[in-house]
Amino acid sequence: MTQRQRRVRDRTERGQRIVTAARELAEAEGWDAVTTRRLAALIEYSQPVLYSHFPGGKDAIMAAAALEGFGELAATLAAARAAGLAGVARAYVEFAEAKPALYDAMFTLASELRFAEDDTPEVMKASFAELLAVVEPVAGTRNAGVLTEVFWSTLHGLITLDRGHRLSREHRDERLSLVVARFGVRGD
Incomplete structure (x- = not known):
């Protein structure tokens, strides 16, 4: 696997992890509880990382x-x-x-x-x-x-x-x- 392929794979996995965490939190507490700050803390990424995957923030995560x-x-x-x-x-x-x-x-x-x-x-x-x-x-x-x-x-x-x-x-x-x-x- 090339370094570029590995970066693409890692980015895809991070994006999926963000969406999965959002879905789990929403099912447990509702979409109002889903914030980029809370997601960042849950999955141990910074908020800028979330925004790099989903520039539209919570709305983009919810759409995904x-x-x-x-x-x-x-x-x-x-x-x-x-x-x-x-x-x-x-x-x-x-x-x-x-x-x-x-x-x-x-x-x-x-x-x-x-x-x-x-x-x-x-x-x-x-x-x-x-x-x-x-x-x-x-x-x-x-x-x-x-x-x-x-x-x-x-x-x-x-x-x-x-x-x-x-x-x-x-x-x-x-x-x-x-x-x-x-x-x-x-x-x-």
């Missing part, structure tokens, strides 16, 4: 964590795809419940990451494609992309309302079943 999350979500949904619409819906909800801070970074907190744009990162497109893959077969004559956006929005709404304790806990599974049943009806 979100991109990792989109990759994880795409893999989770792909693994659930054989179980159809219901399996993917359940997997999506379980992902959000298992990784609430990561889900917030991906979908709730302010971010420069945008869907449905020319420069949307491929990993984000892959997550949407996994949802589209189970909605498209039941779309019938409806626009499958738009129907997927509505399905996704509905899941997100249920997650957000559940997390905010706005809906009754005992009807949670019933609500998800109703969503799947409504979206599973072909729209010919």
Whole structure:
């Protein structure tokens, strides 16, 4: 391995260590607890080192964590795809419940990451494609992309309302079943 290759590898590992520490801290204490000062202390790097990897500071670190999350979500949904619409819906909800801070970074907190744009990162497109893959077969004559956006929005709404304790806990599974049943009806 050349010295340049070693430097690139070391830099990549440092960047990953920063993102991993941010994710762990966010899951334990929330994104408000994630600061460059605190991250620097946790991983024993100086703040300038963090900024050399992520010039945008916390926002850039959070965006990097979100991109990792989109990759994880795409893999989770792909693994659930054989179980159809219901399996993917359940997997999506379980992902959000298992990784609430990561889900917030991906979908709730302010971010420069945008869907449905020319420069949307491929990993984000892959997550949407996994949802589209189970909605498209039941779309019938409806626009499958738009129907997927509505399905996704509905899941997100249920997650957000559940997390905010706005809906009754005992009807949670019933609500998800109703969503799947409504979206599973072909729209010919």
